[in-house]
Amino acid sequence: MPTNSVVTVKYGPYESCGIVEHRTFRLDGLQAVLKDDGHQCVLQKTDDWNIVELIVNGECVYTCNITGLEFGGDGRLDPRCQEALDAVRDAY
Numbered sequence: 001m002p003t004n005s006v007v008t009v010k011y012g013p014y015e016s017c018g019i020v021e022h023r024t025f026r027l028d029g030l031q032a033v034l035k036d037d038g039h040q041c042v043l044q045k046t047d048d049w050n051i052v053e054l055i056v057n058g059e060c061v062y063t064c065n066i067t068g069l070e071f072g073g074d075g076r077l078d079p080r081c082q083e084a085l086d087a088v089r090d091a092y
Contacts, residue, residue: 005038005039005040005056005088005092006039006040006042006056007034007039007040007041007042007054007055007056007088008041008042008044008054008055008056009027009030009031009041009042009043009044009052009053009054009055010044010045010046010051010052010053010054010055011024011027011043011044011045011046011051011052011053011066012045012046012047012048012049012050012051012052012066013047013049013050014026014049014050014066014067020049022045024043025071025072026066026067026069026070026071026072027043027052027066027069028072028073028074028075029069029070029072029073029074029075029076029078029081030052030069030075030078030080030081030084031043031075032074032075033074033075033076033078033081033082033084033085034084034085034088037085037088037089039088050065050066050067051063051064051065051066052064052065052066052069054084054087054088056088056091056092057091059091061087061088061090061091062083062084062087062088064080064083064084068080069081
């Protein structure tokens, strides 16, 4: 697997405290796990609510609800982050 692969993280807005907007707080753990594995993350906003998509080589390899990701943290204990990392690894 290439150690300098680029993973595009598309993320949509979600509701928190009655306000809907794009936030990256829930993506911190996902980004940390991917970077620790040698991948470069590129964040890209999308208009689809509550969604996270990981794009590798132009192909969507993983999708989940953004509210399913843990808030903050390093992602090591978040099962969704581990699923996403496995999906990125399997893409190669």
